[in-house]
Amino acid sequence: MLVRGGSIVTPEGVFRADVKVVDGRIAALGEDLSAAGVDEVLDASGLLVFPGLVDEHVHMREPGLEYKDDFTHGTMAAALGGVTTVIEQPNTLPPVDEPQKLVSKAALLKDKAYVDFALYGVLHDTNTHLMEDLLGVGAVGFKVFLGPTTGNIPPPSEGSLYEILSKSSRLGVTIAFHAEDHQLVSYFTNLVKSSGRLDPQAHEDARPPIAEELAVMKLILMSRRTGGRVHILHMSSREGVELLKEALWEGVNVTGETCPHYLTFSSDDYPKYGTLIKVNPPIRSNPHREALLKAVNEGVISALGSDHAPHAREEKMRSVWDAAAGFPNVQTFFPVILDMALRGLIKLTAIPKLASENPAKYFGLWPRKGSVRVGSDGDLVIVDPNGKTLVSEEWLQYKHKVTPYLGWELRGEIKYVVLRGHVIVRNGRLVTAEPKGVWIKRSSS
Numbered sequence: 001m002l003v004r005g006g007s008i009v010t011p012e013g014v015f016r017a018d019v020k021v022v023d024g025r026i027a028a029l030g031e032d033l034s035a036a037g038v039d040e041v042l043d044a045s046g047l048l049v050f051p052g053l054v055d056e057h058v059h060m061r062e063p064g065l066e067y068k069d070d071f072t073h074g075t076m077a078a079a080l081g082g083v084t085t086v087i088e089q090p091n092t093l094p095p096v097d098e099p100q101k102l103v104s105k106a107a108l109l110k111d112k113a114y115v116d117f118a119l120y121g122v123l124h125d126t127n128t129h130l131m132e133d134l135l136g137v138g139a140v141g142f143k144v145f146l147g148p149t150t151g152n153i154p155p156p157s158e159g160s161l162y163e164i165l166s167k168s169s170r171l172g173v174t175i176a177f178h179a180e181d182h183q184l185v186s187y188f189t190n191l192v193k194s195s196g197r198l199d200p201q202a203h204e205d206a207r208p209p210i211a212e213e214l215a216v217m218k219l220i221l222m223s224r225r226t227g228g229r230v231h232i233l234h235m236s237s238r239e240g241v242e243l244l245k246e247a248l249w250e251g252v253n254v255t256g257e258t259c260p261h262y263l264t265f266s267s268d269d270y271p272k273y274g275t276l277i278k279v280n281p282p283i284r285s286n287p288h289r290e291a292l293l294k295a296v297n298e299g300v301i302s303a304l305g306s307d308h309a310p311h312a313r314e315e316k317m318r319s320v321w322d323a324a325a326g327f328p329n330v331q332t333f334f335p336v337i338l339d340m341a342l343r344g345l346i347k348l349t350a351i352p353k354l355a356s357e358n359p360a361k362y363f364g365l366w367p368r369k370g371s372v373r374v375g376s377d378g379d380l381v382i383v384d385p386n387g388k389t390l391v392s393e394e395w396l397q398y399k400h401k402v403t404p405y406l407g408w409e410l411r412g413e414i415k416y417v418v419l420r421g422h423v424i425v426r427n428g429r430l431v432t433a434e435p436k437g438v439w440i441k442r443s444s445s
Contacts, residue, residue, distance in 0.1 A: 006044025011353040021378030024420035051372045052084025052379030056359035057305030064093025069310035069399045075114040077331035077397035082381035084115050084419050085369050090122035097127045099137045106439045113437025125160045138441040140363040146215045147180030155182045165228025174229040174362045179215035200270040200320050204282040209237035216240045220247045223254050230254040236281040238291035245300045257303040260336040275323035276404045304354045306333035313400045328398045332405045335389045339410035364442030380418040387413025
């Protein structure tokens with residue numbers, strides 16, 4: 001196929017060029033490329049062309065939790081939202097902590113994927129010896145939970161953590177962390193609960209910034225001593241950002257991710273949205289939101305992920321202590337950050353690095369994924385910057401359309417999504433008759 005006359009958005013700038021895709025890979029970039037032998041020409045005049053997003057942080061809930069959502073609905077939502085590769089988290093039932101479980105999960109998902117996918121393994125105290133075996137069967141990285149989360153996977157001991165990061169250094173593999181100190185979260189949760197509070201903001205006070213700060217401090221120290229690759233997911237606090245900035249200045253092998261909801265909501269929104277915006281770590285006050293936004297614009301935070309975490313409606317619409325944490329995000333991920341860019345809150349040219357290139361690099365998928373360059377997969381998102389996106393129940397593909405973004409009108413409109421040269425979204429509608437996604441493994445490089 002040939003994408004004609006679009007403005008390609010790259011980390012280095014925006015330039016007008018044609019993109020030719022042959023056999024699923026980008027074969028040429030340039031002006032006035034020949035359409036000879038091309039099956040389809042897309043007119044992208046006046047439109048922006050992005051690399052397909054690589055969402056490094058999705059919980060599609062399959063297997064074991066399909067009543068919350070499933071891989072079919074989740075990847076359909078991803079496609080409509082411009083995400084062409086998802087990296088699936090391992091805290092499903094069963095958790096992906098053994099090689100055979102990873103292989104079985106891939107076999108279960110491969111015929112349901114509307115976009116390409118990769119898989120994490122999960123690490124805890126009893127399976128650190130399986131890291132190389134999990135990599136051998138296709139894991140692209142590992143997740144470690146330091147704080148309580150869905151699935152109740154216990155945090156590893158300090159000894160296991162040291163072993164994990166030592167092996168990370170030797171194997172060249174990224175370890176992604178939910179960075180909240182488990183003991184502090186338990187302490188503050190009991191303290192706030194005992195006060196009798198039932199307001200939605202009680203969740204924020206039950207998991208205060210010090211819980212993230214202590215976990216991040218520990219990870220930086222461990223990385224400094226081992227050289228292990230630490231990637232801190234869903235950063236939520238000013239204190240965490242300050243520690244990350246200092247560690248980067250020192251050359252420690254640590255990177256950070258945040259999510260659109262930490263950049264668009266603050267604790268001021270709890271009265272309006274209630275438990276709809278209950279997530280872990282919690283959404284915090286405006287000074288934290290502003291610090292995160294500044295860190296994104298300065299490159300201190302180098303990746304964005306959706307933390308797509310769907311639940312059934314009845315699980316969300318409960319009291320603050322009983323409501324599930326998390327909400328579906330993969331379909332609104334790109335539209336929300338595109339809207340932010342078109343309103344001048346982040347740089348348009350930062351999106352390809354934050355949401356495509358860096359996630360692909362951190363988890364061994366680049367240069368196949370994450371860039372508009374010759375040799376990369378022909379994964380493209382083509383948007384009209386003058387259009388609008390209404391987040392409606394009709395548009396959302398989730399089983400449970402329980403999101404605080406419902407009813408938002410966002411700047412920019414996705415016109416086409418291309419997966420390895422196949423148009424899977426046309427004029428904002430999913431047009432592929434069957435799933436075309438494939439399982440992606442780490443590059444040998």
